[in-house]
Amino acid sequence: MKWRNGSLRRRLVIWLLIPLLVISSLMLLEVRSNAIKSTNQAFDRALLSSALAIADRVVLIGGKIEVDVPYVALEMLTSAAEDRVFYQVSTGQGEFITGYEDLPPVPEQFLPLHEEPVFYDAVYNGEPVRIGAISRYVASVRKATRFHVLVAETMGTRTSLSEDILASAAARQILLIMLAAIIVWFGIGQGLKPLTRLEEALNRRSPTDLRPILHDVPTEVRHLVGAINQLFGRLENSLKTMQRFTADAAHQLRTPLAALRTQAELGQREKDSEKMRQIMATIAASTRQTSHLANQLLASARAAPEGLAGRPFERIDLCEITRSVTSAKVPAAIESGIDLGYEGLTEPAFILGDATLIEELLKNLVHNALIYCPDGSAVTVRLEKIDHQDAVRLTVEDNGPGIPVEHHKDVFKRFYRINDNKQEDGCGLGLSIVKEIAMRHETKVKLSEPQGHSGCIFSIRFETAAASD
Incomplete structure (x- = not known):
C-alpha cells in the first residue's frame, strides 16, 4: 500500500493524531455531559425557588385551595428573552387548580411526590422544557390537604450555555492537537537527523566501500544498522571470494589453455597420423587436467568460509x-x-x-x-x-x-x-x-x-x- 510506503514522519504523526482525536472525542463527550449537568443544577435552583414562592402563596379558604401567584416568582426565571415560563398548581389527587392545565405530568417513576423536589425533561407545545415539581401541605383550622406545584421553563438558555462550554472545550482540544502535531512533526524531524546524516555518509561511499557503519544512531535503529553491517560483511566476503576465484582462474587456467592452443595449432600442421594421435592424446590429457582444475576452483569458491558457502547447516x-x-x-x-x-x-x-x-x-x-x-x-x-x-x-x-x-x-x-x-x-x-x-x-x-x-x-x-x- 502507498500509505505504508510513505513518509515515516507522516505515519508517526497520523498514529499520534488518531488516538489523540479518539481521546479528545471521549473527553468532549464527558465535557458535554458535565456541562448539561452543571447548567441543569444551576437553573434547577431557580426553578425550585419559583416553585417554593408559588407554594408560599397557596391558602385554604372555606375548604378550597386558592393561589395568588406573585409576578416575582416567574420574573426570576426569565433569564433570557427566548425562554418562557409555565406553571401549574394541582391538588394531591391531580385536580387542576390554576396555571397551564396541559403541562406534562410528573413521570410515574417520581410518584408519589413527597417533600423532596423532582426535576425532569419533557416536551411542551413542541419545545423541550425542564420541569421542577414539589409537593406541600396547606392547612386551615378544620382541614389539611396536599397540593402540587409544577414550574416549567424552555431550555434555550440552558442549551446555549452548554453549547458554549462545549465549544470552548472543543476549541482548546483542537488547539492542543494542532500544537501537538506541530511539535511532533518538528520533533520527529530532529530525531531523524542522525539517519539523514547516515544517509549522506553512505552516499559519499564508493561502491566498493563496505566498511561497517560506525555512526551514532538512535537506539531504535541500532539493530537495523547492525543487520546492515552484517550484510556489508557478507557482501565484502563474497566479493573477496569472487575476486580470489577470478584471479586464481585467470592465473591457473592461462598456462593449460595456452598449451591446448599450442597443441591444437601443431595438430593443424601435422601430416603424420601417428604424431597426430600423440598430439590428440596430449590435448585430451590437458583437457582433463584443465577440467579438473576448473572444478577444483569452483569447489574452492564454494568451500570458502567467508564466501559462497553461506547456506545454513x-x-x-x-x-x-x-x-x-x-x-x-x-x-x-x-x-x-x-x-x-x-x-x-x-x-x-x-x-x-x-x-x-x-x-x-x-x-x-x-x-x-x-x-x-x-x-x-x-x-x-x-x-x-x-x-x-x-x-x-x-x-x-x-x-x-x-x-x-x-x-x-x-x-x-x-x-x-x-x-x-x-x-x-x-x-x-x-x-x-x-x-x-x-x-x-x-x-x-x-x-x-x-x-x-x-x-x-x-x-x-x-x-x-x-x-x-
Whole structure:
C-alpha cells in the first residue's frame, strides 16, 4: 500500500493524531455531559425557588385551595428573552387548580411526590422544557390537604450555555492537537537527523566501500544498522571470494589453455597420423587436467568460509555420505589398480553440516590418495565413534609413498605442490579445499603417518547432532 510506503514522519504523526482525536472525542463527550449537568443544577435552583414562592402563596379558604401567584416568582426565571415560563398548581389527587392545565405530568417513576423536589425533561407545545415539581401541605383550622406545584421553563438558555462550554472545550482540544502535531512533526524531524546524516555518509561511499557503519544512531535503529553491517560483511566476503576465484582462474587456467592452443595449432600442421594421435592424446590429457582444475576452483569458491558457502547447516547422515562417496570412487580405484575399501560404522551418524561440502571434502581426500598412490596400494575410508564423546572421526588412510614431514605444514596451502612429485593430475587445491570445508564445520583436518608402513592418514572429527537439532 502507498500509505505504508510513505513518509515515516507522516505515519508517526497520523498514529499520534488518531488516538489523540479518539481521546479528545471521549473527553468532549464527558465535557458535554458535565456541562448539561452543571447548567441543569444551576437553573434547577431557580426553578425550585419559583416553585417554593408559588407554594408560599397557596391558602385554604372555606375548604378550597386558592393561589395568588406573585409576578416575582416567574420574573426570576426569565433569564433570557427566548425562554418562557409555565406553571401549574394541582391538588394531591391531580385536580387542576390554576396555571397551564396541559403541562406534562410528573413521570410515574417520581410518584408519589413527597417533600423532596423532582426535576425532569419533557416536551411542551413542541419545545423541550425542564420541569421542577414539589409537593406541600396547606392547612386551615378544620382541614389539611396536599397540593402540587409544577414550574416549567424552555431550555434555550440552558442549551446555549452548554453549547458554549462545549465549544470552548472543543476549541482548546483542537488547539492542543494542532500544537501537538506541530511539535511532533518538528520533533520527529530532529530525531531523524542522525539517519539523514547516515544517509549522506553512505552516499559519499564508493561502491566498493563496505566498511561497517560506525555512526551514532538512535537506539531504535541500532539493530537495523547492525543487520546492515552484517550484510556489508557478507557482501565484502563474497566479493573477496569472487575476486580470489577470478584471479586464481585467470592465473591457473592461462598456462593449460595456452598449451591446448599450442597443441591444437601443431595438430593443424601435422601430416603424420601417428604424431597426430600423440598430439590428440596430449590435448585430451590437458583437457582433463584443465577440467579438473576448473572444478577444483569452483569447489574452492564454494568451500570458502567467508564466501559462497553461506547456506545454513542441516542434520545429515555422515555414514550414508561416506559410504556413498567411497562406492562411487571404486571404479576409478580399480582402474588405477588400487584397493579402495570402507570400514567402521554402518548405522546412521548424524551431524550438522552441508551435505554437498562434506561430499566434496571426502572426494578430494580419496582422489588425492588415488592419484598419488602407486598401483597395488590400498586406501581405506573409515568412520568410527570416538569413545566417551558425542563425536565421530572420519579417516582416509593409504599405504602410498606418503608426504615428507617437512611438507606437512604447507600441503594445505592453495596451489602448493611438492617439488619432487611426478604426478601431473593434481593442481594443488584439493587439500586446501578440505581444510576450508573443515573450517566451515568448525573442525580441523589432521595429517599424520601410519604406524608400521608408509603412507598418510587424514582424519577429521565431527560433533554428532542430537535428535532435536
